[in-house]
Amino acid sequence: MRIDMQETANLLRQKNNILFLCHKHPDGDTLGSASSLAHALTAMGKTVRIECNDPIPKDFSFMFEGIENPPFEPEFVVSIDVADTKLLGNELEEKYADCINLCIDHHSSNILYAEKIFLDSNSASTAEMIYLLLGELNAEITPLIASCLFTGVSTDTGCFRFSNTTVRTFEIASKLAALGADTYNIIQVFFETKTKTYAALERLALDSMRFYFSDRCALICVTQDMYEKSGSNESETDKLANLPRQVEGVLVGITMRELKDGGFKASVRTHGDIDASEICKRLGGGGHKGASGCTLCGTKQQAINALLKEVEAEIDVYRID
């Protein structure tokens, strides 16, 4: 059942011993949203815990300062920024998939698995929704909470560069900055810092860029061999996803990453009216209109062919002008 912000706030007010679930391979939005809500509800006297299937990357550890994550039998289970129970990861999915009371999310691809869902697919990030929800709860937004939320707001919009960025995104960013979010350092860490190994990997990846459909599609393929040569690894590949689309005239940018056990993960980024989630859905994946992903089996060439076939179907109408 879909519910609105006010009902969501009412539910949270009524409950205690609340468990927040983040998605696997956690990012700034799922962690920033869950941690800010956890901080605010703790300050309201509630007992809360955050669980995530994967370890928290060190760049996000600042968010959890003061969060004690005590053991308790959850009275209320809330998934945050999780579009599908599959995205909880094996362990959490097994444990909680059937008993999620509330989902707070902004993915249009959300499969509506939770008992109640507060979904705003026009929101650039779940963190934007949480910012407004904290207002509804009359919760104090401390500088730490502002930083958690700003991390979600900025990372899910590629630092205000993606097409999901709205007037509201800028307004909330400015409010969070005024509330003491450490905007400069957050942006430095997530957008202006490359490890030396990543910088080396990026050069190799850029060298692999190939163009298709009269240069309207660009594709890079990151191989296991490149990880070895650069000293980098899969954990550093997120930022590569935006590179192909940056080339002038490119409408569909694809970044493929060879998996250890065979097959490829593909990130698809599009411009304008081309729907990346349509391309990825037909290959078993999903996501947003401008940014989606899927996993492909077979050889590199088979994976490329499968992707290009779906890209062609979407890009076709734009080939005339």
Next chain:
Amino acid sequence: MRIDMQETANLLRQKNNILFLCHKHPDGDTLGSASSLAHALTAMGKTVRIECNDPIPKDFSFMFEGIENPPFEPEFVVSIDVADTKLLGNELEEKYADCINLCIDHHSSNILYAEKIFLDSNSASTAEMIYLLLGELNAEITPLIASCLFTGVSTDTGCFRFSNTTVRTFEIASKLAALGADTYNIIQVFFETKTKTYAALERLALDSMRFYFSDRCALICVTQDMYEKSGSNESETDKLANLPRQVEGVLVGITMRELKDGGFKASVRTHGDIDASEICKRLGGGGHKGASGCTLCGTKQQAINALLKEVEAEIDVYRID
């Protein structure tokens, strides 16, 4: 004589036939600030003209829609975002250097050459000052003016990533977005688009990256040879300036560009407390604390040595920890 925003507004209200001067090699801030002021004053019934020593790059041409630039003998000459009369370029410097009535600028390195100066060196861009000035003038901020200003606000802060970005920057960005600035397309054009030739140049430039002072300084050198190989040219090198500083642990990032007639232009970008303008001032250049520039004579190695000597003096205190 330093004057404040109110006096600046009063002066502009009193005058007519106003000439705005931009700096040479014009950027989003000098052009966005001058054009938005020109639009607003034209709407107030005044006759205005904008002059710039160099042609307006095509990405900025949208700013000048409706600006007629009629010929007239200027009653009032206003330089915008011009820290030094030298930066007007030869032709404009010769014509106007001695008769500039007002300078509106945010560079701390401003040499105070104008009769009156409205200077706010805490402002991330001149465009931020113009936004507030238009409020003081009770001028209507149309969507086009909002776009001109947003271009200045975003380009001078590296899209909100540089250390000059403040709470006020975010607030003004959100106001401009709400007033109809075409934020998405502006950011795409100036930050998320690379020509194929630039992408090729960037790869060559990254390959030239070398590290000094225990990896706290990174330097890339763009040669004439690289322009030939990539099909690119000097006009596409602005974005390269931020790349060396992005590598983790780098406090001083330097991008050198070989000039056609010999010598090198260097862009210096710093993190934290290291003052790029100190490094560049001692080499005859200047700029901001986090972003400055200078020109060097001699061979590539001589230019590198000269730069590293000054970097060492600034970075020295940070070598202990």
